[in-house]
Amino acid sequence: MPHPHIHAAIARPRSPGGIPTGSILMRAAAALAVCLQAASAFAELPEPSDLIDQQHCMFCHTSDAPFLAPSFHQIAERYRDKPNASTMLEEKLRHGGKAHWGDMAMPLPEDRGGPLSAEDARTLVQWVLSQ
Template structure:
C-alpha cells in the first residue's frame, strides 16, 4: 500500500471574528502610520514658537523660505540639521550673539534683538528652526 503524503499547511492563528493577533495587527498599523507620516513630512515639523519669534524680532532679518537680510529658516535647517553639535552652537549664538556665518551680517547681540534669551528659550527656537 503506497504511503500518502500530507501537505503541511501553515495557517496563521486568528482571533474570533477573523482578526489577526494584536501583535501582528499593531506592527502593521505602526508600519503604515510611519510610512504615512514620512511621506507627508509631518513628523519633523514643530509648531512655531510665535511669542519667542516676536520677542526676539527674528523676522526682522529672517523669513521661513527665502533669504532676506539673513538666511531663511529653511536654509539654516538644511545646512545644520545633520551637523553634530549644531544645536548647541546655534543656541549659544542666540544667547550671546555671534559672528557672521552667512555673508557679512552677524547675529545681533540679544540686547539689540529684544532682550536676553534663556538657554531653554534658545533651545526651543533652534529646535523649531531645525525642524523646517
Template sequence: MPRKRLPPAFTASRSPGRPRAGAFRLRFIAVSAVSTHAAIALAALPEPTELIEQQHCMFCHTADAPAPFLAPSFHQIAERYRDKPNAHTQLEEKLRRGGKAHWGDLPMPLPVERGAPLSAEDARTLVKWVLSQ
C-alpha cells in the same frame, strides 16, 4: 515536564514559502512603528510665535525665501545644520551670545539688541523649531 500544545493557528498547515500570519503581523507592526516614528521626527514643530516676535527674528530672517534677505531663511539654516552633530549647541550659543556672520556681512546681534534677554530654554525651543523646518 509535558510539552505545551500550540494553539491551532500555529499548527495549521501552510503552504511552503509562505510566512505565518504571526510573522506577517510582526513585520507589519515593526514597519508601522518605524514609519510613525519617522513621520513624527520629520513633522515641523509648532511655531514659537511669542519668542520669534520677542526676539524680532523676522527683521532679518524669513520662513522660506530662496535667497537670504538680510540673513538666511529658517529653511536654509535647517538644511545646513540639521545633520551636524553639535548643531543644537552651536546655534543655541549663537542665539544667546550673538556671533560673527556665516551667511554674509551681517552678524547675529546679541539678544538685548534683538529685543530681550534669551534663556537657555528659549534658545533651545527656537533651535528645535528652526531645525524642524
C-alpha cells in the same frame, strides 16, 4: 396592495448630529487623525510665536526666502545633520559669535528685544532646524 410598514423597517438609526455613527465619514476622520499623528514625527515643530515676536526673528528672517538673513530652510539644510550644531546655534543666539553666512552678524538678544534663556534658545533652534 401598499405595504406602509416596509419604510419604517429600512430606516437606519441616526446619531443626534445627523451623521450615522460608524459611517464612512466618521471612519475617514478617524483614519486621517491616525495619519496626521504618524506624520507629525517628521513635520515642523509648532511655531513658538511669542518668543519669535519678542525677539523679532521675522524682522530679518523668513522661513523660505533669503532676505536680510538666510532663510530658516537654508539654515536647517546646512545644520540639520551636524551633530553639535544645535548647541553652537543656541550659544550664538544668546551670546553672538562670528558670522557664518556673510559679513553681517546677527544682533545680540539685547538688541533684538531682551535677554534669551538657554531654554528659549533651545526651543528656537529646534524649531528653526525642523523647517
